[in-house]
Amino acid sequence: MSKISSHSDETVELSKPRRLKSRGSSHPANADNSGFRHGVISIFILFNLVAILSWAIPLQVTPLPQIKEIVRPYLLWAGLFQSWDFFAPNPRPVNSYIEAVAGTRDHYTRVFNFPRMEQLNYGQRYREERYRKFAEVLCDSQYAALWPDVARHVARLLDSSTDPPQTVVLMKFESPIQYGVTRIPEATPKPQFFYEYYVGGEDLR
Amino acid sequence: MNLARLREAWERFFFTPQSPIPIAVFRILYGTCVTLTLILLHSEWLDWFGVHSWVTLSTMSRVEPGVRLNLFTVMPQSDSWISAFFWIFLCFAILLTIGLWTRLSSIAVFVCLASMQQRNLYILHGGDVFLRVTGFFLMFAPAGAALSVDRWIRVGRKLEGETIEPRAPWAQRMIQFELALLYFSSFLWKIKGAPWLNGTALFYVFHIHAIQRFPVPDWTQQLWILKLVTWYTLVLEFSLGVLIWFRPFRYPLLVLGLLFQLSIEYALNIPMFEWDVLTAYVLFVDPTDLQRMGRAARDFFFWRSRSAVPVS
Numbered sequence: 374m375s376k377i378s379s380h381s382d383e384t385v386e387l388s389k390p391r392r393l394k395s396r397g398s399s400h401p402a403n404a405d406n407s408g409f410r411h412g413v414i415s416i417f418i419l420f421n422l423v424a425i426l427s428w429a430i431p432l433q434v435t436p437l438p439q440i441k442e443i444v445r446p447y448l449l450w451a452g453l454f455q456s457w458d459f460f461a462p463n464p465r466p467v468n469s470y471i472e473a474v475a476g477t478r479d480h481y482t483r484v485f486n487f488p489r490m491e492q493l494n495y496g497q498r499y500r501e502e503r504y505r506k507f508a509e510v511l512c513d514s515q516y517a518a519l520w521p522d523v524a525r526h527v528a529r530l531l532d533s534s535t536d537p538p539q540t541v542v543l544m545k546f547e548s549p550i551q552y553g554v555t556r557i558p559e560a561t562p563k564p565q566f567f568y569e570y571y572v573g574g575e576d577l578r
Numbered sequence: 579m580n581l582a583r584l585r586e587a588w589e590r591f592f593f594t595p596q597s598p599i600p601i602a603v604f605r606i607l608y609g610t611c612v613t614l615t616l617i618l619l620h621s622e623w624l625d626w627f628g629v630h631s632w633v634t635l636s637t638m639s640r641v642e643p644g645v646r647l648n649l650f651t652v653m654p655q656s657d658s659w660i661s662a663f664f665w666i667f668l669c670f671a672i673l674l675t676i677g678l679w680t681r682l683s684s685i686a687v688f689v690c691l692a693s694m695q696q697r698n699l700y701i702l703h704g705g706d707v708f709l710r711v712t713g714f715f716l717m718f719a720p721a722g723a724a725l726s727v728d729r730w731i732r733v734g735r736k737l738e739g740e741t742i743e744p745r746a747p748w749a750q751r752m753i754q755f756e757l758a759l760l761y762f763s764s765f766l767w768k769i770k771g772a773p774w775l776n777g778t779a780l781f782y783v784f785h786i787h788a789i790q791r792f793p794v795p796d797w798t799q800q801l802w803i804l805k806l807v808t809w810y811t812l813v814l815e816f817s818l819g820v821l822i823w824f825r826p827f828r829y830p831l832l833v834l835g836l837l838f839q840l841s842i843e844y845a846l847n848i849p850m851f852e853w854d855v856l857t858a859y860v861l862f863v864d865p866t867d868l869q870r871m872g873r874a875a876r877d878f879f880f881w882r883s884r885s886a887v888p889v890s
Contacts, residue, residue, distance in 0.1 A: 384871070414748055415592070421752065425755075435675045446642075446644065450644070450646055455711050456707075457760050458763075459764055460782075461774065462771025463773055463779075464779050464782040466782050489788065491788055495791070498847050499847065501622070502847055503619075503622065505847075507700055510831045516700070518637060519639075522631075555799060
């Protein structure tokens with residue numbers, strides 16, 4: 374056995390040269406040494422580094438925004454767009470949840486409760502956490518284009534052949550988190566209606 | 579530094595062959611995370627991605643325009659096809675984990691993962707995004723060169739020797755870059771917000787009921803402790819983004835980062851997020867240390883199994 378030391382301080386053991394069955398191509402370790410191949414890969418690396426940095430670094434410093442616009446189609450296509458803004462720049466200072474209420478043809482109401490993590494057991498909340506994220510998005514009017522789909526989905530969930538839903542109302546409940554106040558009375562926040570949808574017959578198919 | 583030295587440093591960093599063991603361990607952990615993510619999604623799969631899901635494909639295309647790598651836009655829109663997609667995706671995730679048809683599996687997993695995420699971008703957390711962006715570079719890595727069924731078969735057929743050949747680590751470097759960028763970018767986002775600078779941010783985070791997980795001791799909720807932990811988060815994220823590239827800081831930072839991520843995993847309910855991120859830590863561990871750890875673990879379990887055999 375012989376040993377070589379690579380740049381990253383680790384020592385890699387290499388066996389003595391031995392005859393191995395060939396698959397008709399040069400070994401990757403040797404092939405990697407070709408200058409042309411390194412050049413092509415280097416361009417690929419450099420392009421991706423610049424593109425990803427321009428997208429992920431939250432600075433409006435020239436030329437980052439300009440580069441971002443140029444590379445946007447590539448990053449969107451390849452799935453390399455990314456934003457690492459966990460609880461930033463400001464954590465949401467509210468506790469919120471949403472509910473959907475359907476009004477039926479016979480003037481009854483049916484309620485769909487989006488899963489609330491704090492009311493689930495540990496296993497359920499680990500499995501259904503996507504609903505928390507989704508509800509957070511729905512509360513944001515920037516995503517109002519999603520509300521009709523959500524209302525239609527609720528209508529299908531609450532459908533009944535004898536008394537189908539005719540309207541669906543989405544509402545949110547928000548209570549502010551007050552800094553320094555750790556225990557607050559558990560009062561139910563007032564509902565805020567943010568979308569009403571009239572269910573058509575084709576929505577229930 | 580002149581251009582020649584810069585080029586030399588570039589070559590050394592991206593192309594000097596090194597052991598593929600770290601990227602192989604990463605592949606196993608990554609594949610496991612993708613598999614577990616899919617298992618967690620299974621019961622709600624059609625609710626999120628089906629024809630009549632919470633957000634339909636047409637709405638998604640309208641709200642998030644642009645040409646995207648998304649198999650949902652080309653597959654027939656029926657729930658049976660979408661269910662079949664789940665099982666195919668799961669199979670490839672398992673194949674990637676064990677390292678069978680590794681290159682094909684890594685491509686399939688990335689394409690399926692990107693498609694799934696593009697289909698519904700509104701239920702994703704940072705861990706999902708991290709899996710997607712690192713999965714892109716994993717496709718180019720020699721992920722099956724070690725610790726894989728592929729290698730076992732190649733050695734069995736005498737296509738490879740017993741010794742694992744070193745490979746150019748450029749794809750591994752890109753995944754390392756993604757991990758460092760995650761922390762550094764997160765640091766930059768946070769310092770834009772007053773609550774992170776004045777130390778009040780974590781109070782709000784820990785009082786969002788919907789993301790609380792296991793109970794944390796009351797003493798940790800004191801304001802001055804939360805302030806210190808808020809600022810510690812900033813320092814740690816900066817360090818993990820920048821100082822991790824410097825060898826003397828690397829292992830202490832990896833240990834601190836591991837403890838940080840595990841404490842978040844305990845306190846906050848963000849499924850798989852911490853594990854998704856922690857998978858890439860292994861890429862910063864020296865291959866010889868990884869091998870040493872592997873041998874120690876093997877010896878430990880071998881010793882335990884030997885000692886468990888009753889003496890007649």
